[in-house]
Amino acid sequence: MPAKAASKALKTSKLSSTSTRLSRFFFTEPLPMSKGLSLIFMLLLSLSAHAENWPAEQWSTGPKVTGPALEALESYAFPTRDDDTRQGVRTDALLVIRDGQLIYERYAGPTTADTPHLTWSISKSLMATVLGVAYGEGLFKLQDPVVKFYPALENHPAITFADLLHWASGLDWQEDYEYAPLKSSVVAMLYTRGHRDMAAYTAGFEAYAEPGQAFRYSSGDSNLLAAALRAIVGPDRYADYPWRALFEPLGIHHAVWEADASGTFVASSYAYLTARDLARIGLLMARDGRWGGRQLLPRDWIAFNREPFAGYKAHQDAAVPGGQWWLNRALDGATQPWPDAPADTFAALGHWGQALYVIPGEKLVIVRYGDDRDGSYQHNELLKRVLKAFAEKVQP
Amino acid sequence: MSARRFVRRRPFATLLLLLLVVLLGWGWQERAALWAFPDIISAYTAKEYCSCRYVMNNDVGYCHRYVKQWLPFSGFVDDSAGKRVTVSGMGRTNTAQWLGERQGCRLQP
Numbered sequence: 416m417p418a419k420a421a422s423k424a425l426k427t428s429k430l431s432s433t434s435t436r437l438s439r440f441f442f443t444e445p446l447p448m449s450k451g452l453s454l455i456f457m458l459l460l461s462l463s464a465h466a467e468n469w470p471a472e473q474w475s476t477g478p479k480v481t482g483p484a485l486e487a488l489e490s491y492a493f494p495t496r497d498d499d500t501r502q503g504v505r506t507d508a509l510l511v512i513r514d515g516q517l518i519y520e521r522y523a524g525p526t527t528a529d530t531p532h533l534t535w536s537i538s539k540s541l542m543a544t545v546l547g548v549a550y551g552e553g554l555f556k557l558q559d560p561v562v563k564f565y566p567a568l569e570n571h572p573a574i575t576f577a578d579l580l581h582w583a584s585g586l587d588w589q590e591d592y593e594y595a596p597l598k599s600s601v602v603a604m605l606y607t608r609g610h611r612d613m614a615a616y617t618a619g620f621e622a623y624a625e626p627g628q629a630f631r632y633s634s635g636d637s638n639l640l641a642a643a644l645r646a647i648v649g650p651d652r653y654a655d656y657p658w659r660a661l662f663e664p665l666g667i668h669h670a671v672w673e674a675d676a677s678g679t680f681v682a683s684s685y686a687y688l689t690a691r692d693l694a695r696i697g698l699l700m701a702r703d704g705r706w707g708g709r710q711l712l713p714r715d716w717i718a719f720n721r722e723p724f725a726g727y728k729a730h731q732d733a734a735v736p737g738g739q740w741w742l743n744r745a746l747d748g749a750t751q752p753w754p755d756a757p758a759d760t761f762a763a764l765g766h767w768g769q770a771l772y773v774i775p776g777e778k779l780v781i782v783r784y785g786d787d788r789d790g791s792y793q794h795n796e797l798l799k800r801v802l803k804a805f806a807e808k809v810q811p
Numbered sequence: 812m813s814a815r816r817f818v819r820r821r822p823f824a825t826l827l828l829l830l831l832v833v834l835l836g837w838g839w840q841e842r843a844a845l846w847a848f849p850d851i852i853s854a855y856t857a858k859e860y861c862s863c864r865y866v867m868n869n870d871v872g873y874c875h876r877y878v879k880q881w882l883p884f885s886g887f888v889d890d891s892a893g894k895r896v897t898v899s900g901m902g903r904t905n906t907a908q909w910l911g912e913r914q915g916c917r918l919q920p
Contacts, residue, residue: 524873608843
């Protein structure tokens with residue numbers, strides 16, 4: 416059933432069942448005690464579920480926010496834009512969801528509400544979410560050796576799914592993008608030696624550490640996951656799986672996911688979504704993998720995504736790695752990566768300033784697309800100003 | 812002339828020779844990376860322009876500025892009917908092709 420119809424059906428059934436039960440409860444003959452209690456329980460359950468906002472074909476909009484805090488946010492996110500020098504903060508899209516409703520949205524440059532924007536490494540978190548659905552189908556376990564599903568990893572048989580999800584394969588990968596093009600594994604993978612079969616290219620690397628011991632951010636690790644997914648769900652289902660398993664149930668109709676010549680999704684870099692659609696993934700994550708009445712991702716999968724990797728040493732990266740998501744956690748005596756945001760904040764982050772931030776405690780989901788070519792954009796600064804403008808609770 | 816005498820009489824030539832040997836050794840070790848290197852600019856430009864133009868549906872002018880790098884490219888053909896982008900630079904040519912609504916662009920072959 417298409418998501419739109421499903422969500423409509425869900426609403427109607429809840430409404431009608433609530434009213435039927437009400438009338439039966441109050442106006443018909445007395446019910447046996449146990450049945451009456453269970454009906455009250457069902458009624459409370461359906462009322463509380465109904466109070467939740469979920470997007471249908473479009474997001475419903477919440478109360479509009481104005482004032483100096485919003486102006487401060489906009490002056491940071493949308494300064495005068497220079498597309499010729501490409502300097503400074505260049506936000507393409509900023510969108511805020513609170514409690515399941517759209518409360519702020521603004522676009523700049525060529526990007527509109529209909530633009531499927533390149534997410535770069537947000538794709539990694541998206542692939543993890545797709546894998547989560549397959550995990551929920553019981554098709555693999557976190558401690559399974561990946562070679563079981565991707566035989567090209569035969570030289571590295573000890574690498575598990577948990578290791579790849581933690582960017583801890585132990586493969587000797589160099590992630591630098593622009594500054595060391597000759598030695599950059601990721602440039603070679605995307606554009607030259609590796610582009611025909613990115614996972615096979617990654618599998619050819621030597622190990623520098625035992626799997627699961629050390630963190631080293633690697634686009635190759637993410638593409639190995641994408642290659643393993645083929646055998647996990649079966650080759651027949653593979654080409655449609657991200658749409659069937661994740662995008663369609665969430666009502667996402669215009670996702671693009673480029674693959675390499677071997678047909679493997681470029682999980683490291685090449686998924687494209689509109690800002691409104693990416694926010695749906697954020698809401699799914701904010702609500703522990705539940706979409707409407709359906710637990711799309713198992714709760715223990717989300718818990719794994721949000722658990723800091725034990726082998727991570729403070730300051731190895733800009734945020735703390737969980738399972739293909741980034742966490743705002745204080746570790747090893749180091750402060751939180753984004754001190755002005757709550758500790759439960761987590762994010763999917765991509766090159767040139769792409770970000771999907773989820774703050775479950777504040778019921779906030781924030782999508783920020785950009786084209787930042789210098790280091791001037793700061794996650795903490797944006798989060799601070801968004802929280803000031805939109806958080807309902809008073810910040811400490 | 813013994814090696815020691817050569818070193819004494821021509822210290823600079825010796826140093827240059829040594830450097831040359833080191834450089835050749837490094838080049839041999841990095842031969843795969845060095846051989847692939849000239850492809851970067853044309854492959855990057857073709858792929859990212861194709862996706863900018865035909866996946867994100869941005870306009871031509873914006874996409875040209877979007878893919879601009881410090882290295883120049885020599886040839887640029889955007890076949891908008893076939894949604895096919897071919898770029899040459901540093902002696903190499905690469906093509907990216909738009910494949911479909913869900914598949915986006917891919918480097919060829």
